[in-house]
Amino acid sequence: MAKGHYQAVFERSLQDPNGFWAEAAENVHWHKKWDKVLDDSNPPFYRWFAGGQLNTCYNALDLHIDNGRGDQPALIYDSPVTNKIKTFSYRELRDKVATFAGALAAQGVGKGDRVIIYMPMVPQALVAMLACARLGAVHSVVFGGFAPNELAVRIDDAKPKVVVSASCGIEVARVIPYKPLLDEAIRLARHKPDKCIILQRPMERAELVAGRDLDWREAMDAAAPHDCVPVAATDPLYILYTSGTTGQPKGVVRDNGGHVVALKWTMKNIYGVDPGDVYWAASDVGWVVGHSYIVYGPLFNGNTTVLFEGKPVGTPDAGTFWRVISQHKVKVMFTAPTAFRAIKKEDPNGEFIKKYDLSQFKTLFLAGERCDPDTLEWAQNHLGVPVIDHWWQTETGWAICANCMGLESLPVKPGSPTKPAPGMDVRVVDENNKEVKRGDIGALVIKLPLPPGTFPTLWNADQRFVDAYLSEFPGYHKTADAGYIDEGGYVFVMSRTDDIINVAGHRLSTGGMEEVLAAHPDVAECAVIGVDDQLKGQLPLGFLVLKAGVARDHSEIVGEVVKMVRERIGTVAAFRTATVVGRLPKTRSGKILRGTMQKIANGQDYKMPATIDDPVILDEITVALKGVGYPGSG
Numbered sequence: 001m002a003k004g005h006y007q008a009v010f011e012r013s014l015q016d017p018n019g020f021w022a023e024a025a026e027n028v029h030w031h032k033k034w035d036k037v038l039d040d041s042n043p044p045f046y047r048w049f050a051g052g053q054l055n056t057c058y059n060a061l062d063l064h065i066d067n068g069r070g071d072q073p074a075l076i077y078d079s080p081v082t083n084k085i086k087t088f089s090y091r092e093l094r095d096k097v098a099t100f101a102g103a104l105a106a107q108g109v110g111k112g113d114r115v116i117i118y119m120p121m122v123p124q125a126l127v128a129m130l131a132c133a134r135l136g137a138v139h140s141v142v143f144g145g146f147a148p149n150e151l152a153v154r155i156d157d158a159k160p161k162v163v164v165s166a167s168c169g170i171e172v173a174r175v176i177p178y179k180p181l182l183d184e185a186i187r188l189a190r191h192k193p194d195k196c197i198i199l200q201r202p203m204e205r206a207e208l209v210a211g212r213d214l215d216w217r218e219a220m221d222a223a224a225p226h227d228c229v230p231v232a233a234t235d236p237l238y239i240l241y242t243s244g245t246t247g248q249p250k251g252v253v254r255d256n257g258g259h260v261v262a263l264k265w266t267m268k269n270i271y272g273v274d275p276g277d278v279y280w281a282a283s284d285v286g287w288v289v290g291h292s293y294i295v296y297g298p299l300f301n302g303n304t305t306v307l308f309e310g311k312p313v314g315t316p317d318a319g320t321f322w323r324v325i326s327q328h329k330v331k332v333m334f335t336a337p338t339a340f341r342a343i344k345k346e347d348p349n350g351e352f353i354k355k356y357d358l359s360q361f362k363t364l365f366l367a368g369e370r371c372d373p374d375t376l377e378w379a380q381n382h383l384g385v386p387v388i389d390h391w392w393q394t395e396t397g398w399a400i401c402a403n404c405m406g407l408e409s410l411p412v413k414p415g416s417p418t419k420p421a422p423g424m425d426v427r428v429v430d431e432n433n434k435e436v437k438r439g440d441i442g443a444l445v446i447k448l449p450l451p452p453g454t455f456p457t458l459w460n461a462d463q464r465f466v467d468a469y470l471s472e473f474p475g476y477h478k479t480a481d482a483g484y485i486d487e488g489g490y491v492f493v494m495s496r497t498d499d500i501i502n503v504a505g506h507r508l509s510t511g512g513m514e515e516v517l518a519a520h521p522d523v524a525e526c527a528v529i530g531v532d533d534q535l536k537g538q539l540p541l542g543f544l545v546l547k548a549g550v551a552r553d554h555s556e557i558v559g560e561v562v563k564m565v566r567e568r569i570g571t572v573a574a575f576r577t578a579t580v581v582g583r584l585p586k587t588r589s590g591k592i593l594r595g596t597m598q599k600i601a602n603g604q605d606y607k608m609p610a611t612i613d614d615p616v617i618l619d620e621i622t623v624a625l626k627g628v629g630y631p632g633s634g
Ligand code: COA
Pocket: 120, 143, 144, 145, 146, 169, 171, 176, 282, 283, 284, 287, 289, 311, 312, 313, 335, 336, 338, 339, 342, 367, 368, 503, 504, 505, 506, 535, 536, 570, 571, 572, 573, 574
């Protein structure tokens, strides 16, 4: 591709967003074309393709069948944990989706109704998502590693008519029964779904509640296929809850029209894949990466998508990724750096890589957390393909910054996700909302309006949307990441500006964990920080101040709070370490100095905060951290 092509496309996307995205939208099937490309009549609420009507499922499946791709594989399910590989053609997948849409409709699910999907990485999870899209219903997928309480919070917010779940998930060799978690969540929730449709897996069969629960297979057998229901481009396709600064997650909304247009555009222009190519995102359908790049993007583009039910290591070994790439002829793969750190730890010399023919593999994309240059270089050296770090978040649904391989392969700078993607007007501002000089660190923000496919609002929470994202830096979307742009226009994402930590690519709120610790009867005060970890990037670490007079063994209390976080938030939080301290370091106005504690734990230099109430406490914190192994080798 010609030098300067990226820059030309990027500039056009900002100068003429209407023309740019209208052109991309020509590639999508519309039941009715839009009246307006960008409706900016009610800022800061922007709407794309207002007046247009389409169906997301039609664009993902039926369109390709109509265009002669019916026999092409749409989905390869590869499950080392069950020893199964199964391929579904576009026609087979469409037929299953249409039938499940019929099953949902038979339970009264229609346009605008919500359906929660709490499932492991099985094809039925995709079938359920696409069936909702077919009906114009709104799905909300909840990641399987979340505990009943987190699921209950989401049930109460989304108020689903139906929940779709499975009897169990499989974590390496361990069977995790999902159904008891679902039953407990429904018991805890104020809102009760009318029905649950349960996929019975042979490793663990679930007890069904008479009158409420239906067996997936029976529901399918009884259903008649349902056709695609046209919806407004601006209607919601899904809600995906993501960690916010409290225990109350934010319901990120995705619309139908902008989503199809943007994701289809990214497949060719960012990832460089053509219809027919095999594309694999090794993530989970419970996360945004799974929504955008296991399910929707590749299917909109007529690719073959891989659904992998396994881990980078241990299922059965550190060569499993290369086996999948080679066996299914994957052209482009997308995963989180943590997966590569796990592989690198087990196979530092890349011996497994040498055993497979990876000749058709062209590019590796990484995202979800900061990509450390060591991991990037290890992957580059051993795979011999471009390794592209790209930066995005649940809110944006697709890359904010990337090396757009379909436009022009720019030189890679380790530590940088390269340059803003077309449509993403990224700036760095100071606390007064003034742009800083190139090279200076500040808040990373994106000028409004955000491009299509990003979030138009939060579910039932317009004001929270404005307060959380748009008020601190008027005119911009606050990404809550800090970083800088260098002289060459490369963006560097350094850290979060809020309480979010990134554990093995999973986004978690330390505020949410603090709420759990504070609920322990012996705890007077607490703090949770993220500490560096060589494998998972970050791990949570808790500090507990006990109530006066509590004389119990500290290790017992720590054990109890660890169990509480596991039970209330989930195993995925990986909260395993806490330490009891006499006091927490605070400013004179009472703000806990979490950033300073984090620096001590990570063995970094820190400046004594000018506003600290009592500097001696930091010595006590240092001693307590040494007691639990920090600073470690993270
Ligand atoms: N259902 C139930 N439990 C789950 C789960 C799920 N879907 N996913 C994770 N868990 C559990 C794990 O079993 C583990 O439980 P344990 O504490 O009892 O052992 C815990 O949650 C933590 O899991 P995880 O973070 O996956 O750690 P791990 O040590 O099992 O594996 C990695 C480490 C790096 C191999 C793994 O995290 C990984 O593959 N990460 C990639 C992340 C990713 O795809 N992120 C999406 C953004 S692109």
